[in-house]
Amino acid sequence: MPLTLYNTLTRQKEPFAPLNPPYVGMYVCGPTVYGDPHLGHARAAITFDVLYRYLRYLGYRVRYVRNITDVGHLEGDTDEGEDKILKRARLERIEPIEVAQKYTALYHKAMDALNVLRPSIEPTATGHIPQQIAMIQRILEQGYAYVVNGSVYLDVEKYRQDYPYGILSGRNIEELLAGSRELEGQGEKKHPWDFALWKRAEPTHLMQWDSPWGRGYPGWHIECSAMSIHYLGVPFDIHGGGLDLIFPHHEAEIAQAHACFGKEAHYQARFWIHNNLVTIEGQKMSKSLGNYITVEEVFTGSHPRLVQGYPPMALRFLVLQAHYRSTLDFSNEALRGAYRAYLRLMNAYHRLLQVRPHAYSTYMVSSWRERVFAALDDDLNTAAALALFFQQADDIIKLYRGELLLSQVDLELLLKTWQEVLFEILGLLPLQSVEWERWQRLVQLTVRLRQQARAEKNFALADCLRDELQRVGVKLLDFPDETLWEVGERA
Ligand SMILES: [Zn+2]
Helix, strand or coil: CCCEEEECCCCEEEECCCCECCEEEEEECCCECCCCCEHHHHHHHHHHHHHHHHHHHCCCEEEEEECEECCCCECCCCCCCCEHHHHHHHHHCCCHHHHHHHHHHHHHHHHHHCCCCCCCECCECHHHHHHHHHHHHHHHHCCCEEEECCEEEECHHHHHHHCCCCCCCCCCHHHHHHHCCCCCCCCCCCCCCCEEEEEECCCCCCCCECCCCCCEEECHHHHHHHHHHHHHCCCEEEEEEEHHHHHHHHHHHHHHHHHHHHHHHCCCEEEEEEECCEEECCEECCCCCCCCCEHHHHHHCCCCCCCCCCCHHHHHHHHHCCCCCCCEEECHHHHHHHHHHHHHHHHHHHHHCCCCCECCCCCCCHHHHHHHHHHHHECCCHHHHHHHHHHHHHHHHHHHCCCCCCEHHHHHHHHHHHHHHHHHHCCCCCCCCCCHHHHHHHHHHHHHHHHHHHHCCCHHHHHHHHHHHHHCCEEEEECCCCEEEEECCCC
């Protein structure tokens, strides 16, 4: 069965096929680097990391472009407000480029910890000003934009005569207008829904460049159109981002692509894919509600809503446990549950490594493997795929204890599926560290000493050893003939 993906543009799941196989071009809107990476960043990055990993697993040669927005993203949605980078530079009393570098580095650090692969190309908006100017010029030549006082705006009314505006978001301009505050006060724009391609800069504005229209800086939307098309051509295969970017950002990108390249641009990308947002205990995440949680706070446990710090894989697991198009509700309990679930699967995996093959199988592997991949092919349903691993986790102890049997071939297939899906495609990391081997040996030794103490009826010593093991996060599973151990929460 082929991979199907939900296309926001057509509002249905469609079989994925690249425009130029085996190549796949994928562009995902990256962070505006003016603050610490938060849970929303983590979810988007992990979602598209899994898609990137899976496309590569399927044999495609993927060029994955994820940008860094380091200029032009204003606080308001309608071309007003301060540039987010400049505001941060003013508050921290540093240069705008220091802001961009500082928060780009923090973003990389957080995403590396979450085992998110770096994209093939990570272009910055400030590094692609000529491409943006060229695109704006061509849009002007086609008659879909106008210049006022050194700023350039896309003429949505003119565009609408030739193309549908609102096709991605399903928004209707008339309704938008009815809901908007007033028609006046839009300054130099012809219509309130027009948006800036280029903004004139005051002499004191810190980030500005020469252009055919005078000194200024690019609008946020043109950056992504220019950078994606520069590296991937138009149309390309996949454009991704968070749900909150559909309007106006992605709607504007489609308009710019058509206005520049005509109908050939074909909505800029074949598939438009959007991940849903993170809520915090049922509420929208926002700085004003005080529930804005950074990735670093999850790791250290320093946010008031968290009881303790959690390792990066707990957060990655939490994200994977929800389908990317569902909301993900974050809480200390949900994260703790994800951490336990992650440990449970990793314990099962380490147990699986110790299973010995038999001459024949009493356990079905190939049909289970097919169901796992069917889940991934069904619009990347990582939640359903993980559920299938949980169902199996219980059977692995039985396989280990010889209550269920596997042939060499089946055992290899089972192990291969665990490794391919959990580590290669879902990007989880096994319980391993430099100390892991030594730690394992010490635990095994302690477990054996406890067994010996019990055999000698020295129950005081046996209980003491069990309590000490529990304290370092080792859970014991006593069977009549042996004691198995697992890594518990505190390890
Ligand atoms: Zn973008």
